[in-house]
Amino acid sequence: MAEHRSITLLAPPPSPPYSPMNPHSPYSTTSPTYISVQKLSAVDHLEIFLLSLPPSAPCSCCGESSVEELKIFHKKNNKSVVIELPHAMNCVNCRAICDRLKEVKSAGGLEGRTDGSPLKWRYLASMTQALPPAPTTTTTSNPPHFFNLPWSKFNLLPKFIASLVPTNVIQLKGLTGQAYNALSACDVTTFSGELTGLKRSLKILLQLPFYQVFVPQRLDKVFLALPNIQECERVKKMIDDGVLKLNDELESSFVREREIIEIKAMEDTESTKDVVIPGLTVVRKYVEDTSTAFNYFTSPSCTAWFSQQRKRGGVVSRKVIHYGYVFDYVTNDILREYQQEDGVLEGLPENDQTPWSYVTDKIRNTYPDINQCTVNSYLPGQGIGHHVDATGFGEPLISVSLGGSIVMEFRKGPFRKFVFLEDGDLMSLEGAARWEWSHGINSRMTDLVNNKIVKRERRVSLTYRIAVTKEKEVMPFRPYVAKVEDAVKTPVVELEGVREFYNKVAEQWHHTRSKRGILWPRCVEFLNGLEPYSIVADVGCGDGKYLPAIFKNGCFGVGCDISVELLKLCGKSGGPDVMQQEYDKTSWAERPEVAAADCLRLPLRTSSCDAAICIAVMHHLSTLPRRVKCLTEILRILRVGGRADVQAWALEQEGGKRRFDDQEVYVPFKVQPKYLEGKGSELGEDDGDLISFDRYCHVYTEGELEKVVEDVGIVDGKRWEVEGKGWDAGNWWVRIRCVEVKAKDCS
Numbered sequence: 001m002a003e004h005r006s007i008t009l010l011a012p013p014p015s016p017p018y019s020p021m022n023p024h025s026p027y028s029t030t031s032p033t034y035i036s037v038q039k040l041s042a043v044d045h046l047e048i049f050l051l052s053l054p055p056s057a058p059c060s061c062c063g064e065s066s067v068e069e070l071k072i073f074h075k076k077n078n079k080s081v082v083i084e085l086p087h088a089m090n091c092v093n094c095r096a097i098c099d100r101l102k103e104v105k106s107a108g109g110l111e112g113r114t115d116g117s118p119l120k121w122r123y124l125a126s127m128t129q130a131l132p133p134a135p136t137t138t139t140t141s142n143p144p145h146f147f148n149l150p151w152s153k154f155n156l157l158p159k160f161i162a163s164l165v166p167t168n169v170i171q172l173k174g175l176t177g178q179a180y181n182a183l184s185a186c187d188v189t190t191f192s193g194e195l196t197g198l199k200r201s202l203k204i205l206l207q208l209p210f211y212q213v214f215v216p217q218r219l220d221k222v223f224l225a226l227p228n229i230q231e232c233e234r235v236k237k238m239i240d241d242g243v244l245k246l247n248d249e250l251e252s253s254f255v256r257e258r259e260i261i262e263i264k265a266m267e268d269t270e271s272t273k274d275v276v277i278p279g280l281t282v283v284r285k286y287v288e289d290t291s292t293a294f295n296y297f298t299s300p301s302c303t304a305w306f307s308q309q310r311k312r313g314g315v316v317s318r319k320v321i322h323y324g325y326v327f328d329y330v331t332n333d334i335l336r337e338y339q340q341e342d343g344v345l346e347g348l349p350e351n352d353q354t355p356w357s358y359v360t361d362k363i364r365n366t367y368p369d370i371n372q373c374t375v376n377s378y379l380p381g382q383g384i385g386h387h388v389d390a391t392g393f394g395e396p397l398i399s400v401s402l403g404g405s406i407v408m409e410f411r412k413g414p415f416r417k418f419v420f421l422e423d424g425d426l427m428s429l430e431g432a433a434r435w436e437w438s439h440g441i442n443s444r445m446t447d448l449v450n451n452k453i454v455k456r457e458r459r460v461s462l463t464y465r466i467a468v469t470k471e472k473e474v475m476p477f478r479p480y481v482a483k484v485e486d487a488v489k490t491p492v493v494e495l496e497g498v499r500e501f502y503n504k505v506a507e508q509w510h511h512t513r514s515k516r517g518i519l520w521p522r523c524v525e526f527l528n529g530l531e532p533y534s535i536v537a538d539v540g541c542g543d544g545k546y547l548p549a550i551f552k553n554g555c556f557g558v559g560c561d562i563s564v565e566l567l568k569l570c571g572k573s574g575g576p577d578v579m580q581q582e583y584d585k586t587s588w589a590e591r592p593e594v595a596a597a598d599c600l601r602l603p604l605r606t607s608s609c610d611a612a613i614c615i616a617v618m619h620h621l622s623t624l625p626r627r628v629k630c631l632t633e634i635l636r637i638l639r640v641g642g643r644a645d646v647q648a649w650a651l652e653q654e655g656g657k658r659r660f661d662d663q664e665v666y667v668p669f670k671v672q673p674k675y676l677e678g679k680g681s682e683l684g685e686d687d688g689d690l691i692s693f694d695r696y697c698h699v700y701t702e703g704e705l706e707k708v709v710e711d712v713g714i715v716d717g718k719r720w721e722v723e724g725k726g727w728d729a730g731n732w733w734v735r736i737r738c739v740e741v742k743a744k745d746c747s
């Protein structure tokens with residue numbers, strides 16, 4: 001494969017992304033504040049942990065980046081914990097956490113580092129200095145790179161608002177999530193008519209070659225994005241000094257008053273250079289001479305452009321042509337009616353059929369399966385919305401750039417990566433880059449590349465795909481989140497046969513099961529092997545039977561379960577007797593660290609736990625995607641190196657006590673009526689003195705659990721590695737470890 005010799009991975013090997021020492025941590029796009037504490041008691045540790053859970057609504061200060069970016073780093077060797085607050089000084093939620101930590105500290109719970117490192121200084125700065133007043137929409141503190149300017153008298157017309165440029169506006173004070181989404185970007189150089197006044201005035205006044213203006217649609221505010229921090233400072237000074245004033249022409253052009261509240265430097269490609277996206281490959285100058293193909297698509301004689309293709313909320317503004325299959329921008333999928341066979345559509349050109357065939361032929365040498373191509377022609381200022389190409393297309397996706405350069409932005413949750421693509425470059429997306437990250441090109445006139453403003457020119461891109469016909473539709477399973485989410489809605493069989501079941505029988509369950517204190521031996525062995533201070537998630541903790549065993553090992557347990565009634569019993573007297581004597585009840589029993597949650601959507605932070613147990617839970621999940629999603633979630637919350645113990649009932653049983661005739665079963669549980677008081681027993685069946693309730697179970701056959709593990713794939717740059725597996729006392733068990741996925745694993 002000669003072509004592959006020139007392939008370069010875009011980013012160098014990652015430094016651990018969770019390292020607080022990494023100033024370019026991909027987790028944070030803002031200047032973080034670090035807090036380092038040590039000698040935590042169990043209570044403090046958990047306190048911080050729980051405080052760091054995401055707020056239910058996005059933070060109104062920091063939009064989607066929010067305190068969800070708060071990271072906790074465990075440094076087990078010196079028993080300290082480092083907490084990264086994204087921007088504690090400006091954000092209400094972060095302030096709340098800071099305040100709470102301050103309280104805990106003044107109660108003697110937290111101690112600062114004593115080694116004099118910068119972390120200590122930052123910690124002290126955050127913890128001991130009076131925090132500035134909480135921001136309001138009009139008064140804000142001035143963190144680096146942001147200025148609040150009580151100024152302006154102009155309004156930009158919504159029809160000029162082209163698209164979102166979120167990287168430039170990550171911290172919009174006083175905006176709600178909706179307003180954040182509504183925030184649109186327009187580039188003054190694309191304006192015409194009335195706006196030429198603005199363009200000329202600002203351009204002259206600011207003496208800037210290029211700049212961006214952002215206008216939230218429903219807010220009387222305007223944001224300016226400038227190429228660098230020096231420009232920001234210069235403009236701020238001009239405004240402060242009264243040098244910059246709107247002239248009459250400008251005032252008369254714009255009808256409503258708006259206030260400029262932010263000036264921010266444009267995001268530089270450099271800022272995300274350390275972010276690695278597995279499966280993203282760029283080959284520089286793959287096509288050496290692009291001129292013939294570029295000239296073909298830009299000459300007036302090329303009339304093959306599709307007209308006015310619909311997309312969600314409008315029509316596609318850039319020019320497009322499709323070959324092989326039509327790309328539908330409403331569904332991001334193939335429009336199957338317009339197949340090549342119908343004669344409506346041209347196929348992919350071959351062997352000098354057209355002036356641009358040489359590009360396709362070259363690609364076909366490396367990727368023989370391509371059968372679809374979309375040609376996009378972008379004028380300066382035009383872009384493409386963020387999307388993941390749908391499952392109707394296979395992988396890889398190949399894009400070749402002709403003519404002008406652009407920065408393509410990749411997004412995944414709070415992560416961003418900016419990729420500069422120039423004339424002749426080939427970009428290939430597979431694995432996580434294809435399925436887990438979205439890509440898009442922001443609509444603007446300029447990009448900031450390695451501290452240089454790069455002006456956009458006309459660009460033509462050829463996107464080659466492998467379209468999968470209806471007959472061959474089955475694609476290898478990929479954790480394509482949107483699709484999986486649809487498939488993992490809790491079905492009635494689980495709502496009734498699991499959640500309702502446990503809510504009804506909780507009291508008796510607790511009385512007869514937990515009090516007997518029988519823990520599954522493999523799990524106890526697993527917990528005994530954990531390092532002290534580990535944070536252990538008990539996924540499906542029920543009435544908290546395993547929490548004492550977790551605490552006994554010097555670890556901290558955080559549990560969740562779908563049954564609120566079982567959760568209420570966590571920490572209540574009646575736990576296993578042997579444990580009862582050994583732990584200090586007040587450390588957890590008074591406030592068990594448990595939350596009502598579905599095991600498919602854990603309320604725990606990404607990479608925050610050292611270990612997880614999931615005991616007798618998987619056999620209550622009724623479909624494969626749900627089982628996969630459960631283990632996907634556990635992988636998400638574990639740090640790299642973290643381990644999980646997963647166990648579920650086996651179809652294969654020994655002895656006469658329990659027998660399953662089928663993998664899908666209802667297992668009855670009999671309850672004495674006295675335990676049902678006030679609970680109603682309408683679900684149960686009268687069975688003499690006892691009321692019988694049916695519990696839904698899917699019992700596992702040999703190898704089935706490992707298969708689920710295999711299907712999980714890559715989650716946040718991590719995957720499972722099986723450490724051990726087996727059958728024990730009627731259960732299949734699997735021990736799995738969370739390992740980091742290196743970019744090369746996927747390329």
Ligand SMILES: O=C(O)CCC(=O)C(=O)O
Pocket residue numbers: 374376384389399400439461462463
């Ligand atoms: O213009 C490009 O390079 C990418 C286009 C793209 O993502 C698409 O057509 O799906």
Ligand SMILES: [Fe+2]
Pocket residue numbers: 387388389439
């Ligand atoms: Fe795409």
